Amino acid sequence: MMEKDLRSRRLMNDQMTPEDLERINRLVADTKRFLEMYATLPYVRDEFNEDSEAFLAKHHLDVDPEEMKFLVNDEYAQERKRLDEDPDAIDLLPEAAFRFRQFLANKFAARDMMIDKYCKPSNPRMIKWRERQMNRCLAGVGGVNKAFVHCPLAIELDLGCSVGCDFCGLGAPKLQKICRYTEENAAMFRQILADAHRIIGDAAGFGTLYLATEPLDNPDYELFEEDFVKEFRFIPQITTAVADRDIERTRRLVHKLYSSAGFIHRFTLRSVEMAEKIFAKFTPMELLRVELLPMFPEAPTFVPFTVVGGQAKHVKEEDVREGDPGTICCADGFVINMAEKSIRLITPCHMTDKFPNGVAEPVKRYFESADECAKIMEEIIEEYMITDIPDEEPLRLYPYLERCETMYGDSLQSRFGGMIFALDKLSRPYAKRVIELLQDGTWNKHEIVRIVTGEYDANPENVFWMLNQFWKQGYIYDSRLFGSIQA
Numbered sequence: 001m002m003e004k005d006l007r008s009r010r011l012m013n014d015q016m017t018p019e020d021l022e023r024i025n026r027l028v029a030d031t032k033r034f035l036e037m038y039a040t041l042p043y044v045r046d047e048f049n050e051d052s053e054a055f056l057a058k059h060h061l062d063v064d065p066e067e068m069k070f071l072v073n074d075e076y077a078q079e080r081k082r083l084d085e086d087p088d089a090i091d092l093l094p095e096a097a098f099r100f101r102q103f104l105a106n107k108f109a110a111r112d113m114m115i116d117k118y119c120k121p122s123n124p125r126m127i128k129w130r131e132r133q134m135n136r137c138l139a140g141v142g143g144v145n146k147a148f149v150h151c152p153l154a155i156e157l158d159l160g161c162s163v164g165c166d167f168c169g170l171g172a173p174k175l176q177k178i179c180r181y182t183e184e185n186a187a188m189f190r191q192i193l194a195d196a197h198r199i200i201g202d203a204a205g206f207g208t209l210y211l212a213t214e215p216l217d218n219p220d221y222e223l224f225e226e227d228f229v230k231e232f233r234f235i236p237q238i239t240t241a242v243a244d245r246d247i248e249r250t251r252r253l254v255h256k257l258y259s260s261a262g263f264i265h266r267f268t269l270r271s272v273e274m275a276e277k278i279f280a281k282f283t284p285m286e287l288l289r290v291e292l293l294p295m296f297p298e299a300p301t302f303v304p305f306t307v308v309g310g311q312a313k314h315v316k317e318e319d320v321r322e323g324d325p326g327t328i329c330c331a332d333g334f335v336i337n338m339a340e341k342s343i344r345l346i347t348p349c350h351m352t353d354k355f356p357n358g359v360a361e362p363v364k365r366y367f368e369s370a371d372e373c374a375k376i377m378e379e380i381i382e383e384y385m386i387t388d389i390p391d392e393e394p395l396r397l398y399p400y401l402e403r404c405e406t407m408y409g410d411s412l413q414s415r416f417g418g419m420i421f422a423l424d425k426l427s428r429p430y431a432k433r434v435i436e437l438l439q440d441g442t443w444n445k446h447e448i449v450r451i452v453t454g455e456y457d458a459n460p461e462n463v464f465w466m467l468n469q470f471w472k473q474g475y476i477y478d479s480r481l482f483g484s485i486q487a
């Protein structure tokens with residue numbers, strides 16, 4: 001490797017020349033395209049293995065065949081692992097591997113910023129509520145929750161979806177109604193955005209203009225998007241399963257990502273033919289900030305996560321594969337539907353018979369005007385986003401939290417992975433008794449405190465404090481969100 005190349009690995013973007021930046025972007029884009037083709041099209045492995053140079057030339061990918069082999073061939077698996085795990089070994093990584101790793105690290109860092117900062121509402125009740133749901137999800141959907149951004153707002157522009165994917169994780173119904181950008185609807189939409197901005201804060205600008213809908217079903221999507229950008233100065237992310245429906249329209253949407261502030265878009269690939277079309281119609285540079293999600297079984301990396309939504313007629317938890325979060329829902333807050341003028345509160349959960357889409361939806365209300373929509377939002381925050389443990393309700397742990405022996409001793413462990421709460425490490429002598437009473441599920445907070453202070457030399461304030469910690473951690477069942485436990 002040339003000395004200059006090695007030195008450039010330590011430079012920040014603003015220390016590099018435009019030519020170097022251009023070269024690195026191109027390298028990352030071509031590497032990404034190669035990896036996506038390899039992961040998506042069933043015949044690419046054989047073609048590449050047979051003649052790697054011819055394969056790369058055919059697809060106009062300006063990358064070193066040996067560097068691509070390093071990234072994908074099994075014979076380099078040990079070496080990849082060794083270099084990946086050794087922070088001092090970055091100079092030994094081929095340049096394509098180094099730059100692509102850097103690209104992914106930046107993307108994950110941006111996602112983590114969204115989780116910790118950008119998607120955090122400014123409303124104090126919402127902040128606490130969202131934090132509690134994020135903690136709950138760590139056990140309630142498993143470790144994958146760490147990748148969920150928990151954005152506090154999604155706006156659906158239609159009722160239902162025209163695509164009908166059999167893998168739909170949100171059980172979207174058939175397309176029934178589209179909200180067109182009429183003068184009246186546009187005015188209401190702009191007012192709703194402004195109210196959401198006021199109530200939720202800047203975090204509302206990291207929401208989306210779709211949820212259980214296909215954004216490109218709406219012929220006026222771009223006009224709504226423009227209003228969104230005017231309000232929040234940020235392009236809302238789209239996930240579309242019909243990027244191939246009107247290539248030039250899709251191209252214009254993607255190009256906007258590079259000219260305004262925006263993060264990424266996602267294309268769901270429904271079939272080999274669709275993947276081939278996307279690769280043929282878009283250059284690697286155009287799709288640098290577009291994630292491709294192959295959702296067809298012929299794709300070498302296809303994993304049938306997540307068996308929720310339309311497929312799950314009768315959900316048996318034991319059928320869900322290990323590590324599957326049982327939900328694809330990244331939103332945690334309000335969903336406003338412009339087509340039917342409804343507003344609902346949602347929060348992700350592991351799918352069950354009661355919540356087959358892996359989403360709890362404790363409340364849905366209808367509005368006639370933007371003012372009414374804002375009023376309902378504020379009411380929902382007040383009624384459903386409670387910050388303190390309910391006074392009179394019996395308290396109990398979520399049913400997926402099981403008491404068992406783990407490598408840390410006596411523990412609470414989630415059936416869905418994600419967390420282990422080591423009870424032996426708790427310093428208060430009555431901590432396990434509090435857990436036992438929560439396992440009983442018959443005592444309210446005052447009764448728990450009374451029982452514990454009767455049995456131990458414990459200060460009531462400290463027992464309340466402990467219960468509050470368990471509440472904040474999302475261990476204690478919230479009947480406002482999930483209904484009564486018997487239901």
Ligand code: SF4
Pocket residue numbers: 161162163164165167168169170171172211212213214240241
């Ligand atoms: S996955 Fe998206 S495009 Fe497909 S049916 Fe569901 S909402 Fe529609």
